[in-house]
Amino acid sequence: MESSQLSEGSQLSESSQKSRKVVVRKAPSQSRSKEKVQNILAAAKSLLASEGLEKLTTNRIAKLAGLSIGSLYQYFPNKQAIIHQLYSDWLQSVRELLREYQASDLEGETPVSIMQTMMDQIYRPHDLDPEESRYEAELNKAMHLYPELQAIDHRHARQIAGILADILRKTGVVATDDVLFQLGLYSYELYGSYEAMLQHEGTSPGLIYEWQKQGLFSIIESYTKK
Amino acid sequence: MESSQLSEGSQLSESSQKSRKVVVRKAPSQSRSKEKVQNILAAAKSLLASEGLEKLTTNRIAKLAGLSIGSLYQYFPNKQAIIHQLYSDWLQSVRELLREYQASDLEGETPVSIMQTMMDQIYRPHDLDPEESRYEAELNKAMHLYPELQAIDHRHARQIAGILADILRKTGVVATDDVLFQLGLYSYELYGSYEAMLQHEGTSPGLIYEWQKQGLFSIIESYTKK
Amino acid sequence: MESSQLSEGSQLSESSQKSRKVVVRKAPSQSRSKEKVQNILAAAKSLLASEGLEKLTTNRIAKLAGLSIGSLYQYFPNKQAIIHQLYSDWLQSVRELLREYQASDLEGETPVSIMQTMMDQIYRPHDLDPEESRYEAELNKAMHLYPELQAIDHRHARQIAGILADILRKTGVVATDDVLFQLGLYSYELYGSYEAMLQHEGTSPGLIYEWQKQGLFSIIESYTKK
Amino acid sequence: MESSQLSEGSQLSESSQKSRKVVVRKAPSQSRSKEKVQNILAAAKSLLASEGLEKLTTNRIAKLAGLSIGSLYQYFPNKQAIIHQLYSDWLQSVRELLREYQASDLEGETPVSIMQTMMDQIYRPHDLDPEESRYEAELNKAMHLYPELQAIDHRHARQIAGILADILRKTGVVATDDVLFQLGLYSYELYGSYEAMLQHEGTSPGLIYEWQKQGLFSIIESYTKK
DNA sequence: AATGAATGAGTCTTCATTCAT
DNA sequence: TATGAATGAAGACTCATTCAT
Numbered sequence: 032m033e034s035s036q037l038s039e040g041s042q043l044s045e046s047s048q049k050s051r052k053v054v055v056r057k058a059p060s061q062s063r064s065k066e067k068v069q070n071i072l073a074a075a076k077s078l079l080a081s082e083g084l085e086k087l088t089t090n091r092i093a094k095l096a097g098l099s100i101g102s103l104y105q106y107f108p109n110k111q112a113i114i115h116q117l118y119s120d121w122l123q124s125v126r127e128l129l130r131e132y133q134a135s136d137l138e139g140e141t142p143v144s145i146m147q148t149m150m151d152q153i154y155r156p157h158d159l160d161p162e163e164s165r166y167e168a169e170l171n172k173a174m175h176l177y178p179e180l181q182a183i184d185h186r187h188a189r190q191i192a193g194i195l196a197d198i199l200r201k202t203g204v205v206a207t208d209d210v211l212f213q214l215g216l217y218s219y220e221l222y223g224s225y226e227a228m229l230q231h232e233g234t235s236p237g238l239i240y241e242w243q244k245q246g247l248f249s250i251i252e253s254y255t256k257k
Numbered sequence: 258m259e260s261s262q263l264s265e266g267s268q269l270s271e272s273s274q275k276s277r278k279v280v281v282r283k284a285p286s287q288s289r290s291k292e293k294v295q296n297i298l299a300a301a302k303s304l305l306a307s308e309g310l311e312k313l314t315t316n317r318i319a320k321l322a323g324l325s326i327g328s329l330y331q332y333f334p335n336k337q338a339i340i341h342q343l344y345s346d347w348l349q350s351v352r353e354l355l356r357e358y359q360a361s362d363l364e365g366e367t368p369v370s371i372m373q374t375m376m377d378q379i380y381r382p383h384d385l386d387p388e389e390s391r392y393e394a395e396l397n398k399a400m401h402l403y404p405e406l407q408a409i410d411h412r413h414a415r416q417i418a419g420i421l422a423d424i425l426r427k428t429g430v431v432a433t434d435d436v437l438f439q440l441g442l443y444s445y446e447l448y449g450s451y452e453a454m455l456q457h458e459g460t461s462p463g464l465i466y467e468w469q470k471q472g473l474f475s476i477i478e479s480y481t482k483k
Numbered sequence: 484m485e486s487s488q489l490s491e492g493s494q495l496s497e498s499s500q501k502s503r504k505v506v507v508r509k510a511p512s513q514s515r516s517k518e519k520v521q522n523i524l525a526a527a528k529s530l531l532a533s534e535g536l537e538k539l540t541t542n543r544i545a546k547l548a549g550l551s552i553g554s555l556y557q558y559f560p561n562k563q564a565i566i567h568q569l570y571s572d573w574l575q576s577v578r579e580l581l582r583e584y585q586a587s588d589l590e591g592e593t594p595v596s597i598m599q600t601m602m603d604q605i606y607r608p609h610d611l612d613p614e615e616s617r618y619e620a621e622l623n624k625a626m627h628l629y630p631e632l633q634a635i636d637h638r639h640a641r642q643i644a645g646i647l648a649d650i651l652r653k654t655g656v657v658a659t660d661d662v663l664f665q666l667g668l669y670s671y672e673l674y675g676s677y678e679a680m681l682q683h684e685g686t687s688p689g690l691i692y693e694w695q696k697q698g699l700f701s702i703i704e705s706y707t708k709k
Numbered sequence: 710m711e712s713s714q715l716s717e718g719s720q721l722s723e724s725s726q727k728s729r730k731v732v733v734r735k736a737p738s739q740s741r742s743k744e745k746v747q748n749i750l751a752a753a754k755s756l757l758a759s760e761g762l763e764k765l766t767t768n769r770i771a772k773l774a775g776l777s778i779g780s781l782y783q784y785f786p787n788k789q790a791i792i793h794q795l796y797s798d799w800l801q802s803v804r805e806l807l808r809e810y811q812a813s814d815l816e817g818e819t820p821v822s823i824m825q826t827m828m829d830q831i832y833r834p835h836d837l838d839p840e841e842s843r844y845e846a847e848l849n850k851a852m853h854l855y856p857e858l859q860a861i862d863h864r865h866a867r868q869i870a871g872i873l874a875d876i877l878r879k880t881g882v883v884a885t886d887d888v889l890f891q892l893g894l895y896s897y898e899l900y901g902s903y904e905a906m907l908q909h910e911g912t913s914p915g916l917i918y919e920w921q922k923q924g925l926f927s928i929i930e931s932y933t934k935k
Numbered sequence: 936a937a938t939g940a941a942t943g944a945g946t947c948t949t950c951a952t953t954c955a956t
Numbered sequence: 957t958a959t960g961a962a963t964g965a966a967g968a969c970t971c972a973t974t975c976a977t
Binding site for chain 4 (some may be wrong): 537538623627628630633636637640641644662665666668670672673675676679680682683684685686687690691693694697698699701702705
């Protein structure tokens, strides 16, 4: 019933409703706990996307998540931790995606072809879901507001840059390790700027995307020996 | 830079004290008022650059500006208005710079050569003054924190995009009006992403700058008929 | 010591687990209940000694005692009651010790000799176990924090004072009943101040102890006819 | 005392009302500020004495002091600071008193005579004002609750012990520096225990006082060569 | 106009206690 | 009886804004 508030939007609450009445078997407490955590994160995400960081208070998160403020603090030690989790989850999803590419067979791929594939996969959601775009922009803002979290951001960024550098090297980019790393970092941060640009009214996602690709590929190619 | 503006502040208030008691005849109230406004803006800018948005309180601004909090509210209706002015001023300076180029003799310039010149002029300060960089980043953050202010941002952005589109067209870029406008917007926003990237540790300003230029030029050239 | 009590706690619950499944037949519920109560008290004592009153929360007590917070509230109506029991137990142990002396053959003892013996026995633990000292100090603090508990303290104190008065009288102190009672009270409270003094850095337990004895004996002797 | 200071608060506002209309001369802002600080301290002191440390909240202090919570925080950075000030003030008054004795002509005084004089002066107020007694006991409790404040307490205690040691030495006590210091510390802490004892019902301040003196003098004399 | 003391709603967080399972 | 998730009142503290002087 709590979760119903969170959202009707959330599949989880619906399914758990059903499972309660149909399957009878109580969900293991761990997953119930996970559910709450997910509710909280979903509520925070929703508030972030719809009202922005400034309206993100622990009390509102709790209310939207359908639990009391006290309960919220049973799942997260403080507000920062919630945002951290959100950010961390997002970074991890990106990292995992890139790791798949890194581990995949890159035979026959050019730096441009592989970057193109990856960018298509990562950028695509924004065309479909502008809310996701707003969410990530706010998340980024939040990150800047909590200096402690920047360290994590930097660590992740470096990991991602390392992965990208590796992929670029494997597919034929020739440059010093440092330049490769910088190139990885630049590619990664390009995505951040894409998100920022989308926040502006009047911009055309499609064009921006194409131009970002074109610009990046031009750079990459200048580091590729023919 | 900041401090000069600051001490400027105190000097001003001292001299105005004197002028009250000695002869000189009170400066026209309008200019005295302008002075105060400038003091406030300078203080806000300084705090933004040195301590960040989260430490920017109206009381601190007033103290640093050398006037009372009560007076501050005589010149600005609320905190938002101060930030708005700051942002607006900055945008205007950019706009004016671009308008000069727009009005100048573009004979013999290529789209790339003119963009290169402008970017060098706009990006340069950051290499020289990291504080300016921090300031603009914080300003940008602030902008996002006050959704009401985004409208202004968009209006300015569109004006700038229009100017850039005009310059690009005059120097030989061939595209529909809409694409030209988008290209102007993209160029302008590229600068924002440059600032954002600089906030990350480990990035090399020089490389980023070069790559941004390379990317942009590659795009521009594809719209230039030979 | 604490930890022993602690693991004792868990051991107990383990063994009770077994006894449920094996034969032995469930211990009478009353004694199982007593066991739990003891676990709770031991946990509270441990927390008090190791982390102080301010970190003493019912949830932590329950966790350390190896039972749920809900169960804890089945044995104690509220937090105060736990502290009350702890304090009460401690007072009772002192009372019992003194009653033994009261009941013993005091033939040949002087007021000073018997007080000396008793003080040695009561004060000694602190030299050996500073944790005990900390525990009692925290307990005392707790007592002050719950005004309701002070009444109990006073009742106990009066009982102890009565015993001491009796012992003093039996061993030859000559004074009105009231003065004897006050003397008993004073002797008892002297111990409290001993504990308090130990909390200060730089104090020498040995010297304090000797001085307290010397002072007290000087008083007692002035009430003893030769 | 408490009530006088408190009602002093109301009196002051009344009198300032008058002074506004009669004397016209506005009280210097510094003293107005001091007045507020005194109001706050008086309110805190009153709450401490009447309801105890546990009921001492910043909001209640503010309300009792007749100002808003926001104002309170304009005069004190946090709750601890208020208590610190209270404690510090009290310690300072003791220290100053002792310093006077230290600086005075001790010719002809014996250790016992001077201690007697000082104790009479320090202990006396409690006979007159039981509220003062409660206040100091609560203050002491508070001190234990804020570990950070204990450092200050210890420093003060050492200063006082040093003064007392000096006085004792000057008046003829013969012992090593360390023992003298310990003796000073013991004497000082004796007072703390006196306060603690007074909190117990049924104790007779007069008797306790006499006994404490008798005990202390007996100790001191054992360190005095005849 | 200037001042700056005063305001108080709003923020995060804790923890004793309850109650559905 | 046992569990432990849930509760929410309460506390410390902040800061944009107002208003008496």
